[in-house]
Amino acid sequence: MSSRKSSSAGASILLRIAGLGHHIELEIPPTATLADLKSEIEEQTGILAQYQRLVAKQHKKMEDNSLLLGPSITDDSSNEEKAGIGLETRTKILLLHSPRYAQDKAGIDTLTTLNKEIDKIERGRQTREMEDKVVQELIIQICCKIDCVDTNGSDALRQMRKQTIQRAEKVAQKSSDDEKRG
Numbered sequence: 001m002s003s004r005k006s007s008s009a010g011a012s013i014l015l016r017i018a019g020l021g022h023h024i025e026l027e028i029p030p031t032a033t034l035a036d037l038k039s040e041i042e043e044q045t046g047i048l049a050q051y052q053r054l055v056a057k058q059h060k061k062m063e064d065n066s067l068l069l070g071p072s073i074t075d076d077s078s079n080e081e082k083a084g085i086g087l088e089t090r091t092k093i094l095l096l097h098s099p100r101y102a103q104d105k106a107g108i109d110t111l112t113t114l115n116k117e118i119d120k121i122e123r124g125r126q127t128r129e130m131e132d133k134v135v136q137e138l139i140i141q142i143c144c145k146i147d148c149v150d151t152n153g154s155d156a157l158r159q160m161r162k163q164t165i166q167r168a169e170k171v172a173q174k175s176s177d178d179e180k181r182g
Contacts, residue, residue, distance in 0.1 A: 013069055013087055017041060017054075019095030030070020034062060034085070037069060041095065050156040051101040055094040059085050104157045107149045111157075111164050114142055118164070122171050125178070132179035139172040 012027040015037070022045045028037055038049035054062045068084035075082060101108070121138050124130035130138075146164050151157040 013091070014089045015087065015091055015093055017093045017095050020047065020097065022095060028069055030068065031073070032069050033065060034067045034069065035065035038065065048156050051098050053096040053098040055096060056087065056091055059087065100154065100156070103152060104154050107151065107157045108160065110149050111146070111160050114145055115164055115167065117142055118167050118171055125171065125175050132175045135175040136172050139168050142168050
């Protein structure tokens with residue numbers, strides 16, 4: 001997967017991010033934070049910011065999400081210094097999974113599989129290969145499986161589980177609406 005996205009800011013830093021099957025070039029303002037960069041990468045790759053670990057050569061401190069991507073600056077209004085990483089244009093950044101990803105991997109894999117099952121049920125509903133009552137019964141079974149996914153206190157995994165339940169409920173609602181019209 002390869003893409004390029006530009007920011008509308010005048011002066012920007014061109015960053016080249018590669019890893020986990022992705023190759024991206026992003027233009028980011030030097031005043032953007034590491035959290036901003038992770039959000040942009042999440043938007044481009046679908047890898048949640050909490051599961052990203054970014055590594056750049058000679059930039060060891062890429063853990064603090066409040067760090068600026070460019071050099072340190074002093075805020076004129078508050079006279080407060082904001083720490084910067086000091087990334088330069090054309091910096092290569094390696095995208096890896098964070099340690100949290102390893103802890104949540106079993107839940108992520110289960111939810112990914114359940115999302116594929118929901119897609120399959122949705123296709124069966126749309127093509128009318130499955131009766132509406134069968135669709136609703138299968139969705140109930142999937143919701144029970146989703147409920148069994150242990151989040152281990154992970155907010156990211158909890159959010160993924162919630163999104164999967166919402167998708168399942170949407171398919172069940174469409175099926176119910178079709179049954180009423182039917």
